[in-house]
Amino acid sequence: MTESRIHFFAKEPLVALLGNPNCGKTALFNLLTGSRQKVANYSGVTVERKEGNLTLASGKVIRILDLPGAYSLYPRSLDERVTCDVLHGRAAGEKRPDLVLCVLNAMNLRANLRLVLAAKRLGLPCVVVLNMVDIAKRHGLQIDEQALAKELGMPVIPTIGIQARGADDLKSYLAQLDWRNLAALSNTSLDQGDETVIAHSEHIESDNIQVHRILKKLNLDHVIPDHFSDRLDSVLLHPIIGPIILTVLLFFIFQAVFSWAVYPMELIKLGLEYLGGLLTQFLPDNWFRSLLIDGILAGVGGVLTFLPQILILFFFILALEESGYLPRAAYLLDRLMGRAGLSGRSFIPLLSSFACAIPGIMATRSISNARDRLITILIAPMMTCSARLPVYALLISAFIPHTKLWFDLDLQGLVLFALYLAGIPFL
Amino acid sequence: MLLDQASLGTLFRVKGVLPSTSTPEVKGQLEDIGFLTGEQVTVLRKGLFGKGPILVRVGSSTFALRENEAKLIELEAIAS
Numbered sequence: 001m002t003e004s005r006i007h008f009f010a011k012e013p014l015v016a017l018l019g020n021p022n023c024g025k026t027a028l029f030n031l032l033t034g035s036r037q038k039v040a041n042y043s044g045v046t047v048e049r050k051e052g053n054l055t056l057a058s059g060k061v062i063r064i065l066d067l068p069g070a071y072s073l074y075p076r077s078l079d080e081r082v083t084c085d086v087l088h089g090r091a092a093g094e095k096r097p098d099l100v101l102c103v104l105n106a107m108n109l110r111a112n113l114r115l116v117l118a119a120k121r122l123g124l125p126c127v128v129v130l131n132m133v134d135i136a137k138r139h140g141l142q143i144d145e146q147a148l149a150k151e152l153g154m155p156v157i158p159t160i161g162i163q164a165r166g167a168d169d170l171k172s173y174l175a176q177l178d179w180r181n182l183a184a185l186s187n188t189s190l191d192q193g194d195e196t197v198i199a200h201s202e203h204i205e206s207d208n209i210q211v212h213r214i215l216k217k218l219n220l221d222h223v224i225p226d227h228f229s230d231r232l233d234s235v236l237l238h239p240i241i242g243p244i245i246l247t248v249l250l251f252f253i254f255q256a257v258f259s260w261a262v263y264p265m266e267l268i269k270l271g272l273e274y275l276g277g278l279l280t281q282f283l284p285d286n287w288f289r290s291l292l293i294d295g296i297l298a299g300v301g302g303v304l305t306f307l308p309q310i311l312i313l314f315f316f317i318l319a320l321e322e323s324g325y326l327p328r329a330a331y332l333l334d335r336l337m338g339r340a341g342l343s344g345r346s347f348i349p350l351l352s353s354f355a356c357a358i359p360g361i362m363a364t365r366s367i368s369n370a371r372d373r374l375i376t377i378l379i380a381p382m383m384t385c386s387a388r389l390p391v392y393a394l395l396i397s398a399f400i401p402h403t404k405l406w407f408d409l410d411l412q413g414l415v416l417f418a419l420y421l422a423g424i425p426f427l
Numbered sequence: 428m429l430l431d432q433a434s435l436g437t438l439f440r441v442k443g444v445l446p447s448t449s450t451p452e453v454k455g456q457l458e459d460i461g462f463l464t465g466e467q468v469t470v471l472r473k474g475l476f477g478k479g480p481i482l483v484r485v486g487s488s489t490f491a492l493r494e495n496e497a498k499l500i501e502l503e504a505i506a507s
Contacts, residue, residue, distance in 0.1 A: 071460055072459040076455065076456055076459065108488055110466075110486040111460070205463075205464075233482075239474060239475040240475075331480055331482065331491045335479045335480075
């Protein structure tokens with residue numbers, strides 16, 4: 001007997017947001033969908049799937065899907081694989097999008113336009129969204145949207161992803177769109193499927209020539225240096241000052257994870273004890289009470305007490321990531337981590353595993369490479385977490401004599417330090 | 428000249444990306460992120476003693492490349 005799955009899809013049209021990493025796609029997605037978002041995983045892979053609804057002025061509801069960022073439509077990473085599968089209508093449990101919004105970072109047209117040209121070959125209705133037009137204007141970059149639309153053969157709509165009304169033009173465009181006749185927006189009705197390696201490198205060559213031609217025609221063919229971040233980088237990535245700033249920052253974060261979390265952790269512990277006492281009082285002494293108190297309360301409570309630490313660590317990781325410091329930290333630490341075959345991105349999860357492996361493993365989400373993420377997850381529990389400290393202390397005081405070595409060095413302290421060092425797998 | 432030999436702050440043009448025998452997928456990755464023939468490239472920063480990852484601007488994006496990746500990118504001087 002064979003099994004075949006039938007998927008039922010919502011009747012609302014599905015609009016996919018496609019763009020390079022760092023093109024402001026997610027900010028635009030948040031702006032369009034507001035707080036009505038559903039976050040899940042694509043089936044079978046650990047790639048986040050974000051969907052939200054947008055109600056147009058005409059009263060029509062459309063579903064908006066935030067695709068993982070991609071540099072090209074030739075799948076190299078897990079994220080790009082998902083993006084390609086969805087766009088070709090091959091992803092399990094996913095409807096092929098009715099419309100693709102290609103999000104362009106106006107500050108980086110060169111790289112972004114190549115993706116737009118690749119998207120044109122999909123055979124899906126495409127609309128170009130020119131994002132970050134405000135920053136481009138501030139840098140004296142005048143982009144003629146009409147001319148760009150003419151060159152690309154697609155409608156171009158300017159947006160500002162981080163401004164409250166920045167997507168109004170896009171919303172009104174979508175509202176007046178004839179949703180029953182979207183085919184008019186597609187450049188070809190033919191989907192050529194996945195590209196082969198040879199076809200891809202041919203495409204990338206010809207796309208590059210075309211992008212150069214378009215940029216020249218629009219008089220945008222010059223490099224725009226980003227002065228402000230360059231000046232910041234000259235300090236943050238300085239070979240000597242950079243690591244010092246990083247060390248101070250990390251020291252502050254771990255100090256915060258430990259010291260700020262003490263009170264809420266105590267509070268949760270006290271609350272659980274109080275609840276346990278209450279249950280002992282009111283329930284008869286039988287297996288059910290034991291299950292409730294010793295099983296569920298102690299078990300769930302044990303995890304719950306780590307919640308403050310996890311939340312504080314996540315707050316800092318989010319702040320580091322959103323500010324763009326994380327890739328810079330990865331750059332500074334690449335050589336150290338490279339010895340273990342890891343990238344610099346594994347550093348923060350591993351360092352936080354000294355506090356506790358659970359938030360450490362959860363922090364590995366920021367590692368984009370699936371192999372690196374798995375290795376980091378496997379190494380993290382081997383780091384000496386704080387819960388092991390009492391065990392070390394007990395064993396050391398039981399077996400190691402309390403003697404002074406040279407320079408007033410305590411033997412017990414030295415053994416503890418050695419144990420910590422021995423716990424770092426890649427040293 | 429290869430990218431790992433390029434001097435800091437000088438503008439070059441990408442001549443091409445060499446195929447790598449040990450890691451064949453890298454050529455395509457580098458091309459995807461923008462190391463394509465004719466693109467403008469500047470080395471922004473090198474590590475201490477010239478070791479470690481190299482910070483490179485290509486077009487208007489900035490990337491950090493490891494030495495073995497930088498060795499695959501062929502550059503040519505810009506005729507001024």
